[in-house]
Amino acid sequence: MTDVIIKTLGLTREYAMGAEVVRALRGVDLEIASNDYVAIMGPSGSGKSTIMNLIGCLDTPTAGQYWLNGVEVSKMTDDELARVRNQEIGFVFQTFNLLPRATALHNVELPLVYAGIPAKARRERAKAALASCGLADRMDHKPNELSGGQRQRVAIARALVTEPSIILADEPTGNLDSTTSEEIMKVLAELHETRGQTIIMVTHEHDIAAHAHRVVTLHDGLVSSDSRGAKAA
Amino acid sequence: MPLFEAVRLALGMIRAQKLKSFFSLVGAFVGVTFLIAVVSIVNGMDRYMKEDFAGKLFGVNTFTVVYRPRVQIGDMSLEERRALRRRPRLTEDDYDAVRERLADRAIIAAESQNRVMVYYGGRRSRNVTAQGVSETFFRIRSIDIAQGRAFTGQEVERGANVAVIGQDVAKRFFAEVDPLGRWIRVANFQFRVVGVAASQGNVFGESLDKFVIAPYTSQMAKLVNPHNIVDFITVKAASLPEMRALMTEAEALMRTRRHLRPGQPNNFHLETADDVLDFWAKIAKVLYMALPMLVGISLVVGGIVIMNIMLMAVAERTREIGIRKALGARRRDILRQFLVEAATLSTAGALLGIGTGMAMAKAVEALSPLPASISPWSIGVGILLGVGVGVVFGVYPASRASRLDPIAALRFE
Numbered sequence: 001m002t003d004v005i006i007k008t009l010g011l012t013r014e015y016a017m018g019a020e021v022v023r024a025l026r027g028v029d030l031e032i033a034s035n036d037y038v039a040i041m042g043p044s045g046s047g048k049s050t051i052m053n054l055i056g057c058l059d060t061p062t063a064g065q066y067w068l069n070g071v072e073v074s075k076m077t078d079d080e081l082a083r084v085r086n087q088e089i090g091f092v093f094q095t096f097n098l099l100p101r102a103t104a105l106h107n108v109e110l111p112l113v114y115a116g117i118p119a120k121a122r123r124e125r126a127k128a129a130l131a132s133c134g135l136a137d138r139m140d141h142k143p144n145e146l147s148g149g150q151r152q153r154v155a156i157a158r159a160l161v162t163e164p165s166i167i168l169a170d171e172p173t174g175n176l177d178s179t180t181s182e183e184i185m186k187v188l189a190e191l192h193e194t195r196g197q198t199i200i201m202v203t204h205e206h207d208i209a210a211h212a213h214r215v216v217t218l219h220d221g222l223v224s225s226d227s228r229g230a231k232a233a
Numbered sequence: 234m235p236l237f238e239a240v241r242l243a244l245g246m247i248r249a250q251k252l253k254s255f256f257s258l259v260g261a262f263v264g265v266t267f268l269i270a271v272v273s274i275v276n277g278m279d280r281y282m283k284e285d286f287a288g289k290l291f292g293v294n295t296f297t298v299v300y301r302p303r304v305q306i307g308d309m310s311l312e313e314r315r316a317l318r319r320r321p322r323l324t325e326d327d328y329d330a331v332r333e334r335l336a337d338r339a340i341i342a343a344e345s346q347n348r349v350m351v352y353y354g355g356r357r358s359r360n361v362t363a364q365g366v367s368e369t370f371f372r373i374r375s376i377d378i379a380q381g382r383a384f385t386g387q388e389v390e391r392g393a394n395v396a397v398i399g400q401d402v403a404k405r406f407f408a409e410v411d412p413l414g415r416w417i418r419v420a421n422f423q424f425r426v427v428g429v430a431a432s433q434g435n436v437f438g439e440s441l442d443k444f445v446i447a448p449y450t451s452q453m454a455k456l457v458n459p460h461n462i463v464d465f466i467t468v469k470a471a472s473l474p475e476m477r478a479l480m481t482e483a484e485a486l487m488r489t490r491r492h493l494r495p496g497q498p499n500n501f502h503l504e505t506a507d508d509v510l511d512f513w514a515k516i517a518k519v520l521y522m523a524l525p526m527l528v529g530i531s532l533v534v535g536g537i538v539i540m541n542i543m544l545m546a547v548a549e550r551t552r553e554i555g556i557r558k559a560l561g562a563r564r565r566d567i568l569r570q571f572l573v574e575a576a577t578l579s580t581a582g583a584l585l586g587i588g589t590g591m592a593m594a595k596a597v598e599a600l601s602p603l604p605a606s607i608s609p610w611s612i613g614v615g616i617l618l619g620v621g622v623g624v625v626f627g628v629y630p631a632s633r634a635s636r637l638d639p640i641a642a643l644r645f646e
Contacts, residue, residue, distance in 0.1 A: 053640050056559070058558075058559060058639045058640050058643075059640055078563070078564060079563045079564060079565075082558065082561050082562060082563040082564075082566075083561065083563070085558075085559060085560070085561045086560065086561020087561070091559050091560070093643070097552070097555075097556045097559070097643065098556075099553055099556060101245070101249060110557070110560050111560040111561055113238060114557075114560060114561040114562050114563075114566060115561065158560070162561075
């Protein structure tokens with residue numbers, strides 16, 4: 001039996017859209033094991049972004065509970081959530097979300113700045129993370145001097161650098177061509193294999209989801225299917 | 234995020250957006266420039282008044298008997314003004330009496346003056362200060378003779394038409410010839426030049442060298458005052474306590490001469506450098522009271538500009554804020570980042586203002602007779618104001634940034 005890193009119980013999220021209430025999640029029960037590689041799929045409007053935001057501690061549920069690493073985060077304050085995001089979660093976004101004026105190295109250092117790591121240690125850890133993503137020779141480049149694939153590698157290095165419990169990838173290949181997409185998927189697979197890193201990835205592409213070991217499909221705010229893929233251990 | 238990290242970040246942002254940053258710090262810059270320049274100039278004036286002006290015009294340990302005060306402090310009704318004008322003038326007899334009483338302990342001089350026209354050899358000079366004085370005048374005012382001699386006590390007793398001229402007059406008439414022994418015409422009377430005074434410098438740019446001095450008993454008397462009247466009786470004592478003692482004595486003497494009963498106010502005035510300094514202190518106070526308003530207005534305007542620029546920056550960098558929050562920045566981290574940015578902007582403005590203010594003070598000093606003296610406290614206040622304006626006007630934009638919802642901020646295009 002592996003450790004459960006994420007557990008949700010009746011996770012519900014409602015948005016007020018004027019007078020109407022939109023129920024984006026309608027009571028999702030989900031468990032994700034440590035070291036797993038999970039893809040969350042579903043058509044648009046199915047609630048996959050919402051669950052992503054909740055798992056990533058960017059948002060709090062309207063109802064239901066969420067435990068991350070055995071700690072209930074559904075009732076935390078903003079600042080506590082910020083700390084959890086900093087320590088436990090590494091984000092990889094579709095649009096990379098790098099700071100345009102900062103170098104690759106500085107971008108990767110950023111989460112460590114908020115973790116209060118001293119400058120020297122920060123630099124070394126950021127360099128190591130960039131090197132592990134194959135960017136040892138691109139550290140002093142700014143995002144606009146890098147290709148899309150390289151930018152996403154910087155983002156992955158940034159997600160890794162705090163050694164988080166989970167890496168949360170939101171359509172990580174959505175802005176990349178198919179060759180580069182494969183490259184990025186290879187990087188993620190490697191992370192999962194060599195480090196045993198837990199990865200949760202939101203995607204709507206089946207061939208991308210096929211890289212994961214488990215595929216959770218959402219429909220209308222509820223889990224409609226949950227299957228172990230071909231690669232499942 | 235540590236403070237110095239935030240400052241480094243802010244400096245980077247200022248470098249990246251030079252023009253915008255420049256505009257946003259103009260307010261703090263102008264305000265602090267004002268502060269430094271005005272304080273320096275007022276301060277310099279202050280020192281000048283105390284060290285130079287009072288000494289030059291009044292002399293050290295010197296008091297002057299006048300029939301009414303020359304500088305007036307405070308408002309005065311028309312009635313009071315008239316009463317002052319109706320006071321009896323000082324006379325040559327007053328001078329003789331004071332001299333008789335105090336001559337063993339002080340130097341005493343009579344002095345009257347007017348503005349006249351002076352002629353020599355077809356040239357003329359207008360607005361020359363004509364002074365009818367006693368021979369002691371030169372010692373009291375420490376007027377050195379550069380050429381020739383001062384006139385003597387005998388010449389004063391005789392009422393000789395001899396004159397000592399100032400440098401300006403000498404240059405105008407006698408650039409190529411020796412002035413000694415020449416006859417100049419002062420208004421309608423001929424005077425023989427016996428000496429040329431050394432330069433007296435200037436006060437507030439007004440030359441003190443444009444004068445003709447002759448015995449008060451000579452025909453000069455007819456040019457400066459009605460018969461028997463003198464403007465000032467000046468008494469120079471050996472020390473300050475001595476001066477105070479002599480003032481009491483002179484006051485008593487004058488009261489007796491004017492037949493004033495006990496309880497009746499003086500109808501004459503004893504003037505010292507303090508009178509002028511009091512007058513100046515009053516002007517300085519007004520300047521210092523106006524200063525905070527000037528500085529305040531530009532700082533408020535500057536602060537509002539900074540607030541606007543920061544609100545724009547927050548809007549422009551919404552996505553950056555989202556990214557930082559996703560990576561673990563707490564509210565206070567974002568708050569601090571933007572506060573420090575605003576404070577860095579305004580402090581940079583203040584530092585520029587300090588530099589410019591000092592340069593302006595120096596320029597005023599170099600180009601005008603006004604001295605300038607930069608006071609350290611104004612520099613300290615300038616820096617504090619700079620930091621303060623940034624913090625005060627940065628709070629609102631920064632707190633808006635810190636309260637942004639990370640999801641919305643990340644989605645922001």
